[in-house]
Amino acid sequence: MDKLSSPKVLKEIITKYGFRFNKNLGQNFLIDSNVLDKIVSSAEIGENTGVIEIGPGIGVLTQALAEKAGKVVAIELDSHLLPILNETLGEYKNVKIINADALKVDMNAIINNEFPNMDVKVAANLPYYITTPIIMGLLEKKLNIDSIIVMVQKEVAERMAAKAGEKDYGALSVAVQYFTKPCIIATVPPHCFMPQPKVESVVIKLDILRQPPVEVEDEKKFFNVVKAAFGQRRKTLVNALSNSGLFTMSKEQIKEMLISIGIREDQRGETLSIMQFAELANAIF
C-alpha cells in the first residue's frame, strides 16, 4: 500500500469509496509525512510495544505505527471508514480495528486482552471535539500505559503544559501534570491536514508518572480544591473556596488555614503550584 500521508492517495481513496468528511466527528486527516515521522519517532515504539490508536481515519498514522509496533489496536467510530481501513491496512496482520466510541470502550479490557506482557502506549490525531474527555478518561482510569502521544488543538496543548502563574494555567494543567510529564513535540499548521482545520495543532507527549509528583491524602478532595479555585478564577482563593459549597470550613477558618500553610489571603488559585494545591487539599475540610 502506498504511503497514506500522500494527498493524492487520500483523494483517490475517498473518491473510490464516495467518502464524505464528517465535520462533527473532527475528521481532519493528516497529509504530512514529516509530522507523521515526528509522532512515531517521539512515541518510541518497538517490537514489544502495543499501541492503542484513537480515530484512525483512513489509517495514515495506523500504517506508520504498524510498521514499528508489535500490535496496533485502532478504535474508529465512523463505520463508513471500515471498508477503507480494510483496504489500506489489510496487509498489516498486527492491526486490529474496533468500530466503537473511544469514550465508551473498556480500555482496561483492551490492554489486558490485546497486549499481554507488552508496553502499551496511546497514539492519536484526536478528534478535537472530545480531546479533554478522552485524555482525562485515560488518565483518571490509571490505565497500565507508558505514554500518550497526541495531536491536539494548540490552545489545549498550551493549557496542558502551562505552569503556575502563566496565562494558560488552569484545572487542566494541574490534572495533566498530576498524572503525567507533558512535553510539546511540534506545532502543526492547518495545511498539514485535509480538510484544513481552522486552528493550529500541536503534537504533545504525556509520559505517565508512576507516582504523582505530590503527596495527596484524598484525590477527590484535591481535585475539588482545584475545581473550586479555577471555577471562580477572578476571585481570591478564600472567596472561591468558601463560595464553592464543597467544604465545611468557614471563610474565617479557610483564611487561617491558608495563612498557616504560607498562602496569602489575597492570592488567586492561578498562582498556586501543584505542590501548594496538594498542601491546601490536605489541610482543608
Ligand code: SAM
Ligand atoms: N488518525 C487519522 C489521521 O491522522 O489522519 C484521523 C484523525 S481525525 C482528526 C479523527 C478521527 O477520529 C476520525 O477518523 C473520526 O472519525 C474519529 N472519531 C471521532 N470521534 C470518535 C470517537 N468518539 N471514537 C473513536 N473515533 C472517533
